[in-house]
Amino acid sequence: MLKKERQAYILHQVSLHNSVLSADLSHAINVSEDTIRRDLNELADDGKLIKVHGGALSKSFNSFYLRSDVYNVDNKKRIAEKAVSMIKDGMFVITGGGTTIIEMARLLPEDLKATFFTGSIPAAYEYSQHPNIELIFIGDKIAKKSQIAVGGEAINRIRHIKADLCFLGINAIDIQHGVTDNDWDIVQVKKAMIESASQTAVMSISEKLNTTQRVRVCGISEIDVLITELEQDAPQLHPFREAGLPIL
Amino acid sequence: MLKKERQAYILHQVSLHNSVLSADLSHAINVSEDTIRRDLNELADDGKLIKVHGGALSKSFNSFYLRSDVYNVDNKKRIAEKAVSMIKDGMFVITGGGTTIIEMARLLPEDLKATFFTGSIPAAYEYSQHPNIELIFIGDKIAKKSQIAVGGEAINRIRHIKADLCFLGINAIDIQHGVTDNDWDIVQVKKAMIESASQTAVMSISEKLNTTQRVRVCGISEIDVLITELEQDAPQLHPFREAGLPIL
DNA sequence: TAAATATCTGCCAGAATTTGCAGCTTTTTA
């Protein structure tokens, strides 16, 4: 096998699998690992791939996770837009925290008059910037990681609220296990919020669909709407629609 | 799986869920927790995430609040320093809002362990950035102008607190009329805070000495310390000291 | 065509990296 051929093969494998191991290549082409290494070094010098200890990575791989932040912001904005469309003048809305909620808070139309409840400091900050929104903060001990109020006091207060809508950014959702999260305290708060509202909308980027975490928030049946960045008829959403969950 | 791949996966998970546990990652990728920890340390060194006990947090999540220019920062810093010196480990401290309080929050020493109560969103944000401070937010309707909780619920909660220290930034102080302010709702909250604490310190730049506003908060006698940017023996402070008000 | 030259490939020894483990310290939690 010619050197050129070999390198072409390597590039093909890299673009196919996003990553390759020197040992695998050596075995597949039947040349020594040294040769593979030299090839990888050359290809890396030419900027065709990224060499790392033990093998190589595709170039697009790197930009994938670097860009995923920005990429996700766009998706979250799309979700936020859909969520905002559910809110009408005069409503009582209760929301959690998280980046998607923050995006939603920023997109609320100037002339919307509504009352918002939240226990999240960043979300509260955004709501308080809005000219026509009345904001009620649900206080208690603030969880450091998420800057959101947790604990019995907060849950008690939430129980006394009768909201029209509840918006929750969620960490994982799955047909079988429903909505799950990884922080016990925050889950308690979310549960209370769901119970206190007549309608609950959960917001999630599609990447979180069909994933699970450790603590269960609620079953699919307790949710009224699922909001993702996808079109309503996207195939990933089929199982959820079939489970009777309305999609926005 | 290559090291870089693993780290990319970790970053992806962090940006997706805002936080991850070492144990979960170790289980998901099938490597030892030591390896995960080392990865997290490397990523944290590169500033890609924030490492915490048991896992890591997303970096982008926390930074929403822009430090805006405040009037008279230097003087307020000087006041804040004096205020900080009053706080000891283990104390329960209740504070209002305002720029002076914010400065104080930023100056709290890293190793101070104390519990803070506040109803101010910006102040809460600052406290929540501190590693060793336990923060309890006193929730209720948020007053737009000052981003602070006001109303019966808040006052009720404050009544149930027994704090060691109360810090208030004040708008006006005068020998005859005591501490005065211009917002009725906020004054109610401040009154409750003063009552709930065994010691009250009021903080004011010297400009506000000998001025009055429309609503009375409390008389000079109810204050335990007055903190200004001036030296203790500054002539402007004489009348206050003579009225029996300790000066810091 | 034969010799000279350049390139490629495999092998090797020592250096470097990575990883899991054991023992010990620190932090968290009940």
Add this chain to the structure above:
DNA sequence: TAAAAAGCTGCAAATTCTGGCAGATATTTA
């Protein structure tokens, strides 16, 4: 305040990397 969980350090084994060397192969030149 003590048990449990997580973190850190140093070590050892395994893997990978580096540069040099030698033989094989390809290319050029006399």
